[in-house]
Amino acid sequence: MRSRLLDPGRIEELLALPSIDALIQALGNTPYAHEIQEAQSLSTDPLQIVDKAVARNFYLTTTRILSFADGKARALIELVLMRWDLTNIRIILRAKHTGRRDEEILVSLIPAGRLNEPALKEVVAQPDVSGVIGALGGMNHPLAVALAEGLRDYLETKDLLSLELRLDRYYAAYAMRIASGRGHDEEVVRRFLQDEVDATNVKTAVKLQRVEGLSRDEKLRFFIPGSRVTENAFLAMTDPQTADRGLQAIRLQGFPVKSFQDDRAAMERELETALLRAQVAQYLQDPLGIDVVIGYLAMKYNEVVNLRLIARSKALGIPRDRVRKEMAVV
Numbered sequence: 001m002r003s004r005l006l007d008p009g010r011i012e013e014l015l016a017l018p019s020i021d022a023l024i025q026a027l028g029n030t031p032y033a034h035e036i037q038e039a040q041s042l043s044t045d046p047l048q049i050v051d052k053a054v055a056r057n058f059y060l061t062t063t064r065i066l067s068f069a070d071g072k073a074r075a076l077i078e079l080v081l082m083r084w085d086l087t088n089i090r091i092i093l094r095a096k097h098t099g100r101r102d103e104e105i106l107v108s109l110i111p112a113g114r115l116n117e118p119a120l121k122e123v124v125a126q127p128d129v130s131g132v133i134g135a136l137g138g139m140n141h142p143l144a145v146a147l148a149e150g151l152r153d154y155l156e157t158k159d160l161l162s163l164e165l166r167l168d169r170y171y172a173a174y175a176m177r178i179a180s181g182r183g184h185d186e187e188v189v190r191r192f193l194q195d196e197v198d199a200t201n202v203k204t205a206v207k208l209q210r211v212e213g214l215s216r217d218e219k220l221r222f223f224i225p226g227s228r229v230t231e232n233a234f235l236a237m238t239d240p241q242t243a244d245r246g247l248q249a250i251r252l253q254g255f256p257v258k259s260f261q262d263d264r265a266a267m268e269r270e271l272e273t274a275l276l277r278a279q280v281a282q283y284l285q286d287p288l289g290i291d292v293v294i295g296y297l298a299m300k301y302n303e304v305v306n307l308r309l310i311a312r313s314k315a316l317g318i319p320r321d322r323v324r325k326e327m328a329v330v
Contacts, residue, residue: 001061002283004031005299011306015323020046020314027307032057050311051107054304059111061300065293076189076290079178080297082142083196084112086171088120089136089143090164096129097160110304114141129154129163146170165222172197172226185290188282192294195278197227198255199271205237205246206267214238228255273328276302302328 006014010030017023024046027036035053043049062081069077088109095105105124111117123135133151136144150166153159172193179189204222208214216235223234228250236246247255276298283295306327313323 001064002296002299006030006303011303011310011327014307015310015313015320015327017314020050020311023311023314024049027053032307035060047311047315048107051308054307055110056117058300058304059116062112062297063116065297072183073185073290075178076185077293078113079175079189080192080290080294081113082171082175084110085115085141085143086167088113088115089123089132089147089167092120092123092132093129093160093163096126096132097158110301114139129160142174143167143171165224168200168224172224176226184286188285188290188294192279192282194227195275197224198229198250199275200224201227201229201234202237202247202250202255202271203268205234205243208238209240209243269326269328276328 014023014026017026024036024040027033027050032053035056036049038056039049039052043052066074066077066081088111091108092105095108102124106121109120109124111120115123119139122139123132126132126135130151133144133147137148146166146169147163150163154163175193176190179186179193201224204224208219208222219235219238220231223229223231230249233246233249236242236249279298280295280302282291283299285291285295309323309326312318313320
């Protein structure tokens, strides 16, 4: 399966193409050919064709990987894939909160976990946040529990951030519980999850540096337990005067970002790229463990994201050099 990934040279060739139509034609000569043909039969919008094709290809890839395993191994792979469920649910909640159209929402989603294409369409078809939570509950999705518990507060306050924080905390606790155990695979998955929570806490702390007047308890409201980032390190990173001290504390435990940057977007890209490379590096670890699954999924997802970036650059006329800076090549 790894041999079917597009190498950096091929990605560069696609980036150099003159138009999105040329990109679609070129993808017809890659492992995405079948999905491109399917997407062309459903839409005439070039950007939607690429989005649908690469998302469909990624979903079929994840279902194939799941078919390789059963028992505890399958449960751990499903747990890794749930990170895409978490992302998709967050996108849908924000979109329903702000009143975006269903068509806009669907093209932003990448099915991978329990929420396959039909399930995502059903959830997106709900009229509001309450409907979304109800649909997820009807599917017995594990993350629906946290959302149901927070629904009343949301309806009273319309505070979507509190609902998202509840969701993130529940996912971290649920995932750590499922990945408990002393086996190699459980340890690898816990480290994978801790890296994700670390990154979320650091990005949140950086955002809080720009918010004045928050008390200690108000800041800790945004903190997600379960990672290498302690409460003290998190609080230190929320203050520009002590941020480097907080970062140093978690760097000693292997956190990949070396220093804070004035450009928050650039720092987040650096962080995401570092995490991506750490996940890809798992591919070269235990060939009989979940390491190879995590590494391969990271490479495949990176390819999907890069192809979507290239498609948007062609559709919107964004210069090649600017797009290249946004892409991660591993």
